[in-house]
Amino acid sequence: MKNLFVFFLFLFIASLNAQWQPEVRLTNDPNNSYTSFGNARCIATNGNIIHVVWYDGVTIGEGTWKIYYKRSTDNGLTWSANVDLSNNVSIAYNPAIAVSGNYIHVVWYDNRDGNFEEYYKRSVDGGITWGPEIRLTNNIYKSLHPSIFVSGLNVHIVWNDNRDGNYEVYYKNSLDGGDTWSADLRLSNTAGKSWTPAVAVSGSVIHVVWHDSTAGNWEIFYKRSTDGGVNWGADTRLTNNSAISEYPTLAVSGSIVHIAWNDYRNGTLSNIYYKRSTDGGISWGADTKLTMKNNNNDSFASLAVNGSNVHLTFNSYRSKNYDIIYNTSSNNGTTWGSDVLLTTNSAVSNVPSIAVSGSNVHVIFRDWREGANSEIYYKRYLPATGKIPKNRVTDVEQEETLPVDFQLMQNYPNPFNPTTTISFSIPQAEYATLKVYDVIGREVAALVNEFKDAGNYNFNFDASKLSSGIYLYRLQAGNFVDVKRMILMK
Numbered sequence: 001m002k003n004l005f006v007f008f009l010f011l012f013i014a015s016l017n018a019q020w021q022p023e024v025r026l027t028n029d030p031n032n033s034y035t036s037f038g039n040a041r042c043i044a045t046n047g048n049i050i051h052v053v054w055y056d057g058v059t060i061g062e063g064t065w066k067i068y069y070k071r072s073t074d075n076g077l078t079w080s081a082n083v084d085l086s087n088n089v090s091i092a093y094n095p096a097i098a099v100s101g102n103y104i105h106v107v108w109y110d111n112r113d114g115n116f117e118e119y120y121k122r123s124v125d126g127g128i129t130w131g132p133e134i135r136l137t138n139n140i141y142k143s144l145h146p147s148i149f150v151s152g153l154n155v156h157i158v159w160n161d162n163r164d165g166n167y168e169v170y171y172k173n174s175l176d177g178g179d180t181w182s183a184d185l186r187l188s189n190t191a192g193k194s195w196t197p198a199v200a201v202s203g204s205v206i207h208v209v210w211h212d213s214t215a216g217n218w219e220i221f222y223k224r225s226t227d228g229g230v231n232w233g234a235d236t237r238l239t240n241n242s243a244i245s246e247y248p249t250l251a252v253s254g255s256i257v258h259i260a261w262n263d264y265r266n267g268t269l270s271n272i273y274y275k276r277s278t279d280g281g282i283s284w285g286a287d288t289k290l291t292m293k294n295n296n297n298d299s300f301a302s303l304a305v306n307g308s309n310v311h312l313t314f315n316s317y318r319s320k321n322y323d324i325i326y327n328t329s330s331n332n333g334t335t336w337g338s339d340v341l342l343t344t345n346s347a348v349s350n351v352p353s354i355a356v357s358g359s360n361v362h363v364i365f366r367d368w369r370e371g372a373n374s375e376i377y378y379k380r381y382l383p384a385t386g387k388i389p390k391n392r393v394t395d396v397e398q399e400e401t402l403p404v405d406f407q408l409m410q411n412y413p414n415p416f417n418p419t420t421t422i423s424f425s426i427p428q429a430e431y432a433t434l435k436v437y438d439v440i441g442r443e444v445a446a447l448v449n450e451f452k453d454a455g456n457y458n459f460n461f462d463a464s465k466l467s468s469g470i471y472l473y474r475l476q477a478g479n480f481v482d483v484k485r486m487i488l489m490k
Contacts, residue, residue, distance in 0.1 A: 019382065020326075020342060026070060026079060026364070026376040031057040033068075033376045035351045035366050038249035038260075038302045039147045039198035039210075040096035043364050044104075045357035047428065048075040051127055052364055053085070053095040053106055054376050067095045067108050071127045076362060076380045085121050085130060088112045092119075098150035102126040103177055105155055107136070107146040116142045118159055122178045136172065136181060139163045143170075147198045153177040156229065158187070158197040158208050167193040169210050173229050187223055187232060190214040194221070198250040200257075204228045205280055207257055209238070211246040218244045220261055224281045238275055238284060241265045245273070251303040251310065255280040256332050258310055260290065260301040269297040272314050276333045290327065290336060291316065298325070302354045304361075307431035307478075308332045309451065313342070313363050315350035322350045324365050324379075342379055345369045349377070358429020359383040359451055383453070403427045403456060406480035411461070411473065415487040418464040422447065422473055425456045430478040436461060437472045444471070452477070463488045 027033040033056045035042045043052045050072040058066050067086040072079045085106060086092040092110035099105070104123040109116045118136040123129060136157065137143040143161035150156070155174040160167045169188040174181050188194040192213035200207050206225040211218045220238040225231060239245040243264040251258045256278050263273040271291045277284045290312065291298040301314040310329040315322045316339075324342040329335060343349040347369040355362045361381035366374045403425035411420045426432065434448035444466060447459045463471070468490045474483045 020340070021076075021380050021382060023343065023367075024076070024079070024378045025367075025370075026052065026378050027054070027056070027068075027082070028375065029056065029058070030373065032374045033057075033366070034374060035353050035364055035376060036094040036096060037145070037196060037351065038247055038300050038353070039145060039196045040094050040353075041147070041302070041355070042095065042097060042353040043355040043362055044097045044099040045355045045360075045362060046099050046101065046126075047357060049073050049126060050076050050355070050357075050362055051097055051099055051104055052376070052378070053097045053108075054364075055093050055095055055108070063091075064089055065091045065093060065110075067092045067106070067110075069097075069104075069106065069127065069130075075357075075360060076378060079378075080127075083127075083130070085133075086110060086119070087133065094145055096146055096148045098148045098155070100150045100152055100177075103150070103153075105148055105150050105178060107148045107157055109144050109146060109159070115140060116144055118143045118146050118157070120157070120178065124177075134178075134181075137161065137170075137184065145196045147196075149199045149201050151201045154201070154228070156199050156201055156206055158199045158210075160193075160195055160197060160210070166191070167195060169194045169197045169208065169223075171199075171206075171208065171229065182229075185229070185232075188212065188221070188235065190235075192216075196247055198248055200250045200252040202252045202254055202280070207250060207252055207281055209248045209250045209259055211248060211261070215240075217242065218246045220245045220248050220259065220275075222259070222281065222284075226280075236281075236284075239263070239273075239287065244270075247300060249301045249303045251305040253305045253307060253332070256305075257281050258303055258305055258333055260303050260312060260314075262299045262301070263287075263289075266294040269295055269317075270299050271296075272298045272301050272312070274312075274333065274336075278332070288333075291339075300351045302352050304354045304356045306356045306358065306429075307451065309356070309359075309431075311354055311356055311361055312336075313352040313354045313365075315352060315365070319344075321346065322348045324349045324352050324363065326354075326361070326363070326381075343367070343377075358453060360429075403454070406477060406482075408473075408475040408482040408484060410484055411486045415489040416463070417488065417490050418466075419460055419462050420486060421458055422461055423456065423458045424475050424477075426452060426477045426480075427454055428478075429453045430480075432475065432477040434459060434473065434475050437474065439470050439472070447473075 197210035
């Protein structure tokens, strides 16, 4: 009974800490500030450092649009001043951002040279200073709607342009962090328009999704490369209905590929539909309708994933104006929770973009609450940490400095009878498992099997029902794996 009381006390305290924080206004000027559509992610994280980009009509009448950037170094609590990235008098639209360590990569399209081309800019010091703009495309036609993904020094960009008469999806990459770039590679070749591509990468597998009018109406198409972009497979049509399917968003974790999009198959208003592949894009599950009503006009989804946790945000017309909605799945998209309403003001809030860092969730979006023009707003979710003072019952020691390395400690005491303590440290939030095995590899106990925040953890292992002998305990947290042995001596 005492243990049950402690368990519920722990859950109660943790629930007090878990909540969505109030919205924060990030822009304040007399002209419109816009986030990009779901294929172009406008927010990215590196631990507690959050980076955002948007485009802004900076002159009266908005004849000039520029790309702006700002960052937070304290997990969204405070924010830097705006930084003008485009540095020109032209029309610059739809920025997308990707982050790897201190390398910040931004891509957009603008018309400084007479027609719309793709431009790129990077910072190598976490957003403090920025290099020059680099023109990535050079043709007499329009290059639009870029999406970017970075994995280490490998930077991948897709966009659509009409150099071939109709709009097709193109790809290029940099293998040295943005110093040099490959030639443009055409990915789609259809009779219709290929529009708003999105890209995501896991290992050497590159996933690209877009919507295409080849079938007579807009449908979702997918393509992948399994060798880092050298060779590409055939196009795969993911939707097949008589209505419009458009504006896909994409997220990948290992071999599991998640896609969400706007879909009109239930009438004249759109719903958010979801689809996944669990084998790296080889085969696909059925379409899943994530929004339950057909009269809300749900659109412009944005996906993010961390381990088995899939996060979704979109805008929905539910309260006589558009609001931002959030939903999540904790089992790789198998089941989903209930919608969470993130905005409750009387003005329009739309076109969200989402990022996750550990179990923190960050969302930015457009919002008209201040009047006739749109501003950029930010909202964050701070999860239940379960961290309470050391003189309370807990499995994590909050007062210690956060660890800088992954570490699995030797159990103490060892040998033991019948209980011992197993400790480990993780420097960043990860999905963690801590399991005990006998010497022939049979699992005898699972001490941890859940998402854990950065911290130092202690777990008591009770072997009173086991026989004397040697046992192994194994920690896996993200890509970190370690195994140690212990001796039960009765």
